[in-house]
Amino acid sequence: MATWSCAGVLVGEPPALRRRIAFSCPPIFPILTSFRRFKYRSRAQPTWRRRTVLSLAFARGGDDEVAVLASVTAAAAEEKEEEDVGFLVVNFYKFVLIEDPLVEVSKHLSFLQGLDIHGRIYLSEQGINAQFSGPTKYALAYVDWIKDDDRFSDILVQISPTTTGHAFPRLRVRYKSSLVQVEGGTSDLPLLDPNMRATPLAPFEWRERMQAMNKAGKPFSQEDAVFLGRKSLLLDVRNGYEWDVGHFHGAERPNVDSFRNTSFGLSGQEEVASDSLAQIDKENTDILMYCTGGIRCDVYSAILRHKGFQNLYTLSGGVSNYLKNEGPADWVGNLFVFDSRLSLPPSAYKPEAIAETRPKIIFEGSTFARCYLCGSELLVFKHRNCANIDCNFLFLSCKTCVDKFRGCCSSECKDAPRLRPVLPGHQRYQKWHIYRDGVLQREPKV
Numbered sequence: 351m352a353t354w355s356c357a358g359v360l361v362g363e364p365p366a367l368r369r370r371i372a373f374s375c376p377p378i379f380p381i382l383t384s385f386r387r388f389k390y391r392s393r394a395q396p397t398w399r400r401r402t403v404l405s406l407a408f409a410r411g412g413d414d415e416v417a418v419l420a421s422v423t424a425a426a427a428e429e430k431e432e433e434d435v436g437f438l439v440v441n442f443y444k445f446v447l448i449e450d451p452l453v454e455v456s457k458h459l460s461f462l463q464g465l466d467i468h469g470r471i472y473l474s475e476q477g478i479n480a481q482f483s484g485p486t487k488y489a490l491a492y493v494d495w496i497k498d499d500d501r502f503s504d505i506l507v508q509i510s511p512t513t514t515g516h517a518f519p520r521l522r523v524r525y526k527s528s529l530v531q532v533e534g535g536t537s538d539l540p541l542l543d544p545n546m547r548a549t550p551l552a553p554f555e556w557r558e559r560m561q562a563m564n565k566a567g568k569p570f571s572q573e574d575a576v577f578l579g580r581k582s583l584l585l586d587v588r589n590g591y592e593w594d595v596g597h598f599h600g601a602e603r604p605n606v607d608s609f610r611n612t613s614f615g616l617s618g619q620e621e622v623a624s625d626s627l628a629q630i631d632k633e634n635t636d637i638l639m640y641c642t643g644g645i646r647c648d649v650y651s652a653i654l655r656h657k658g659f660q661n662l663y664t665l666s667g668g669v670s671n672y673l674k675n676e677g678p679a680d681w682v683g684n685l686f687v688f689d690s691r692l693s694l695p696p697s698a699y700k701p702e703a704i705a706e707t708r709p710k711i712i713f714e715g716s717t718f719a720r721c722y723l724c725g726s727e728l729l730v731f732k733h734r735n736c737a738n739i740d741c742n743f744l745f746l747s748c749k750t751c752v753d754k755f756r757g758c759c760s761s762e763c764k765d766a767p768r769l770r771p772v773l774p775g776h777q778r779y780q781k782w783h784i785y786r787d788g789v790l791q792r793e794p795k796v
């Protein structure tokens with residue numbers, strides 16, 4: 351077989367190859383005999399890519415001598431791969447025994463080395479809790495790697511797109527004795543035993559219950575909520591500010607602004623007005639709990655089970671899984687998320703979803719989608735932190751109030767000593783030292 355060394359012009363499809371591959375030995379003519387385009391992916395690189403395979407025949411002079419058949423693939427395939435620069439945000443958690451979580455942390459760190467992944471990945475003896483962002487191919491490669499492990503092969507992975515690159519500032523992979531921040535920690539809770547947690551309801555089962563309770567389009571009240579003859583109670587196991595941008599019809603606003611301090615059902619014998627579980631029949635009431643991704647309900651249900659509540663149900667995979675499967679049925683507004691996107695419309699989970707942006711009945715004094723400062727109705731449901739770093743309160747604000755209060759939550763905060771510059775849009779603030787050092791640099795040297 352002859353060996354050829356040539357430069358020149360390849361005639362024929364596709365254009366990318368015409369540009370890049372060239373032959374020029376005057377006596378040699380490359381002839382394109384066939385080309386084929388196909389999609390492919392591999393476990394190591396799970397993003398779909400395109401590849402073009404060419405069959406070339408090389409003819410010499412005019413004697414029609416076919417000398418070499420070659421297949422050329424690289425140039426066309428690489429181009430497609432570069433186009434795919436979309437970012438994903440991925441969430442998953444699982445309660446499962448991890449014998450040596452520190453060893454597990456270093457395994458994850460070494461896999462993630464060199465991959466462009468940002469986020470929070472926590473491991474403990476009780477399992478894993480992860481939220482991260484990254485270019486599609488890296489994010490999915492990490493998911494595949496996790497799922498290769500038998501302990502995590504059935505893990506529910508929730509994926510949503512982001513159009514603004516990373517949704518987390520940096521990567522943190524750590525051992526944490528509590529996978530969720532809750533008063534007293536989780537290490538003493540029997541989280542590894544599914545019987546000690548709430549019974550998970552699939553999104554369609556949850557929707558059936560919501561629709562049965564929200565009869566005739568009227569959001570139910572906690573007094574008349576009944577499903578199949580059983581009294582039911584809907585519990586939003588999140589923070590109040592999350593409810594403010596979106597919630598299930600009929601769910602009361604949680605009266606806490608930190609899940610860590612949630613105390614539903616823990617008030618003992620005393621009657622506590624703010625505790626919707628204080629007076630209920632623990633044996634005969636179905637308690638339906640929901641949160642963003644499911645983990646807070648799992649943890650909280652183990653606490654409630656211990657307190658004697660017997661009929662606990664949770665929305666499997668949380669609201670994000672529900673919106674993806676059922677769309678925004680009986681849901682109103684957006685979903686608050688704990689990354690730089692702050693909140694997402696239901697269409698982010700199910701593109702064809704048409705969301706109801708206002709509840710059918712707005713109760714007096716409702717804080718849903720209203721400016722915290724002036725009470726006006728908002729069209730954009732995104733929070734901001736108070737510009738006073740010593741306050742940092744997360745609140746909804748209209749544009750007028752952002753200007754008037756310089757991004758602060760009150761007049762007092764506006765006059766506070768450690769003010770950050772007003773965020774122009776709905777982003778998160780950077781670390782304080784960045785603003786402080788910026789101010790110092792601008793100050794004249796004495």
Ligand SMILES: [Zn+2]
Pocket residue numbers: 721722723724725726747748749750751752
């Ligand atoms: Zn306002």
Ligand SMILES: [Zn+2]
Pocket residue numbers: 736737738741742743758759760763
């Ligand atoms: Zn403030």
